[in-house]
Amino acid sequence: MKKIGIIYGSTTGTCESLANQLATCLGVSDNDVHSADKLTDALVSAYDVLILGTSTWGDGELQDDWYDGIKVLKQADLNGKTVALFGCGDSEAYCDTFCDGMGILYEDLKDSGCTFLGNRVSTDDYTFSSSIAVVDGTFVGLALDDVNESAKTAGRIQAWADELKHSL
Incomplete structure (x- = not known):
């Protein structure tokens, strides 16, 4: 089985808890x-699969722990790596920026040579008005x-x- 690393950004502990679940x-x-x-680059290199999680802060911004982390990922060789994303958001109070942090990670990495997995999650069971984490519906x-x-x-x-396990 491929070596999986889960990397999260969490301010209040919610995203950390979800990463552990x-x-x-x-x-x-x-x-x-x-x-x-x-x-670090060494940490990125240690894994075949990177599962990246973030909460969304402020006006649809990436969580602070990712400030340097995203720079590391953008400089790393992600060719041959599999990346899956998860995001935390508040669909009521921040319905117009719901899970935008996850969308920012996607935008920053989509041309990096990695292969995305678990990236076609239906929006049907969610209530929100806008999210840059939605691509092609x-x-x-x-x-x-x-x-x-x-x-x-x-x-x-x-x-x-279960979907990720089946695809890996």
């Missing part, structure tokens, strides 16, 4: 779950609203993890 569903060791502010990764739709979180994570 995802790790459990995928059978990924706690040692392979890292904060984006600890990202679907989310570019798993969108989660653990604030307003926490009852759906575990099921969404499990279904997405």
